[in-house]
Amino acid sequence: MVEITDLYKKFGKNDVLNGINLSIKEGGIFAVLGPNGSGKTTIIKTILGMVIPDKGSIKVFDTNIKNNSDYRHKIDYLPQIANFPSNLKVNELIKMIKDLRGKTDADQNLIETFKLEPFLNKKLGTLSGGTKQKVNIVLTFMFNSPIIILDEPTTGLDPISLIRLKELIQKEKAKGKTILITSHIMSFVEEVADNIVFILEGKIYFKGSIEELKAKTKQQDFEHAIANILIENHA
Amino acid sequence: MLKILKYSFFDLMRSSWSYVYFAFYLLLGIVLLFLNNDLSKAVITLMNVIIVLVPLIGTIFGVMYYYNSKEFTELLLAQPLKRSSIFLGQYLGVAISLSMSLILGLGLPFIAYGLFKSNAIWDFSLLLIVGIFLTFIFSALAFNIALSNENKIKGFGYAILLWLFLAIIYDGLFLMSLILFEDYPLDKVSLIGTMLNPIDLSRTLILLKLDISALLGYTGAVFKQFFGTSFGLIVSFLALTLWVGLPVLRIIYKSKKKDF
Numbered sequence: 001m002v003e004i005t006d007l008y009k010k011f012g013k014n015d016v017l018n019g020i021n022l023s024i025k026e027g028g029i030f031a032v033l034g035p036n037g038s039g040k041t042t043i044i045k046t047i048l049g050m051v052i053p054d055k056g057s058i059k060v061f062d063t064n065i066k067n068n069s070d071y072r073h074k075i076d077y078l079p080q081i082a083n084f085p086s087n088l089k090v091n092e093l094i095k096m097i098k099d100l101r102g103k104t105d106a107d108q109n110l111i112e113t114f115k116l117e118p119f120l121n122k123k124l125g126t127l128s129g130g131t132k133q134k135v136n137i138v139l140t141f142m143f144n145s146p147i148i149i150l151d152e153p154t155t156g157l158d159p160i161s162l163i164r165l166k167e168l169i170q171k172e173k174a175k176g177k178t179i180l181i182t183s184h185i186m187s188f189v190e191e192v193a194d195n196i197v198f199i200l201e202g203k204i205y206f207k208g209s210i211e212e213l214k215a216k217t218k219q220q221d222f223e224h225a226i227a228n229i230l231i232e233n234h235a
Numbered sequence: 236m237l238k239i240l241k242y243s244f245f246d247l248m249r250s251s252w253s254y255v256y257f258a259f260y261l262l263l264g265i266v267l268l269f270l271n272n273d274l275s276k277a278v279i280t281l282m283n284v285i286i287v288l289v290p291l292i293g294t295i296f297g298v299m300y301y302y303n304s305k306e307f308t309e310l311l312l313a314q315p316l317k318r319s320s321i322f323l324g325q326y327l328g329v330a331i332s333l334s335m336s337l338i339l340g341l342g343l344p345f346i347a348y349g350l351f352k353s354n355a356i357w358d359f360s361l362l363l364i365v366g367i368f369l370t371f372i373f374s375a376l377a378f379n380i381a382l383s384n385e386n387k388i389k390g391f392g393y394a395i396l397l398w399l400f401l402a403i404i405y406d407g408l409f410l411m412s413l414i415l416f417e418d419y420p421l422d423k424v425s426l427i428g429t430m431l432n433p434i435d436l437s438r439t440l441i442l443l444k445l446d447i448s449a450l451l452g453y454t455g456a457v458f459k460q461f462f463g464t465s466f467g468l469i470v471s472f473l474a475l476t477l478w479v480g481l482p483v484l485r486i487i488y489k490s491k492k493k494d495f
Contacts, residue, residue, distance in 0.1 A: 045494075050312050050313065050495045051494040052492060067491070069318070070315055072314060073315040083305070083309055085310070087246070100311070
């Protein structure tokens with residue numbers, strides 16, 4: 001599904017990725033974890049082709065993504081910070097993305113789920129952070145792509161929307177999709193993720209299920225297990 | 236690419252800046268016609284304004300649009316779109332909407348004044364064509380600068396410097412080198428020097444078309460001999476096209492390597 005081989009990336013003098021090898025199989029929810037600045041977003045952006053790696057290759061559905069853009073039809077991406085052109089209205093943005101990516105009817109459902117009807121005619125610049133994130137979620141989930149990448153999906157959401165988001169993620173998982181999530185909210189990760197990948201200083205430190213991680217670190221709960229890794233490697 | 240172009244174009248058409256630019260040219264056209272009371276004279280005055288102002292506005296607008304639409308660009312980059320079509324679409328959106336403001340803003344008052352019945356129509360069309368070329372050239376250069384500089388302030392600074400260099404400093408250096416080497420035959424050198432700067436090239440093209448080359452002395456005669464012929468005209472337009480083409484190629488090349 002997604003094959004990352006020997007991936008290196010430097011930003012200036014800053015080594016962000018130091019030889020990442022990662023293979024993500026079809027179906028299920030993968031959480032990419034790591035402290036701030038460990039390279040989570042960079043990995044995601046290299047998969048999307050937004051960051052060009054210095055070395056290494058990435059294959060999505062067995063096609064090398066280098067100088068390719070068609071493969072992104074198979075990926076839905078929720079960016080970390082919802083940056084939208086501020087002078088567009090919500091429904092104009094939805095229409096524009098549909099025009100660029102293809103037809104879909106799922107947006108109506110999603111707009112209802114997240115109660116966005118009152119905002120459809122408002123400009124994106126005037127929306128609050130949480131509402132922007134909801135628009136972001138609608139844009140991401142309205143296409144039925146086999147891979148979904150969510151970068152900090154919970155940012156700014158109120159409890160009801162958070163529950164709806166979790167339901168949505170489970171629904172997509174039930175369809176057999178592959179979902180890649182990064183988050184700092186450990187309870188959220190523990191609740192939804194099947195497998196986790198822990199990144200430390202641009203390398204994969206751990207890959208496996210949450211149970212395996214608890215066993216490896218000899219900790220009872222997930223949050224402490226993660227904290228344990230961090231303390232052992234930084235203290 | 237056409238879809239991106241469409242969205243960029245409509246985005247710009249809705250922004251008040253396009254209207255300010257349009258209104259400025261409208262006013263300029265009306266005032267010049269009113270003051271000069273003569274189409275051909277108005278064309279000459281207009282040339283002096285266009286040659287300096289169009290590059291400035293193209294540069295500033297290009298840089299501003301690039302930095303302002305960063306969010307839009309990032310949104311597009313995650314979509315199944317080629318990078319080259321994203322950036323070329325945005326560039327063409329800027330260049331075309333600026334050219335539209337120029338054509339409409341200047342065209343309307345001149346047409347109202349009776350442009351189609353006068354002999355000045357060819358000079359005026361040449362002026363507009365040169366203006367469009369300058370818009371495309373300088374917005375492409377601005378995109379290049381913005382693509383290479385993450386820092387907005389730096390980007391703006393370089394863009395203004397570039398304009399200052401090509402519009403003013405280049406002429407000064409050029410003139411000084413002519414004075415320094417006045418003992419040598421300089422007609423070919425000055426011809427090449429003119430070709431290398433799109434602003435000078437545009438100015439020379441229009442001046443010679445307006446038949447005031449007699450003011451330019453011997454060099455003017457050499458220029459007239461060159462630019463006045465269809466060969467010279469073709470070479471000049473080729474040079475202007477090259478000035479558009481090379482920066483556009485660099486936009487494509489640079490955008491492929493950039494991280495977002």
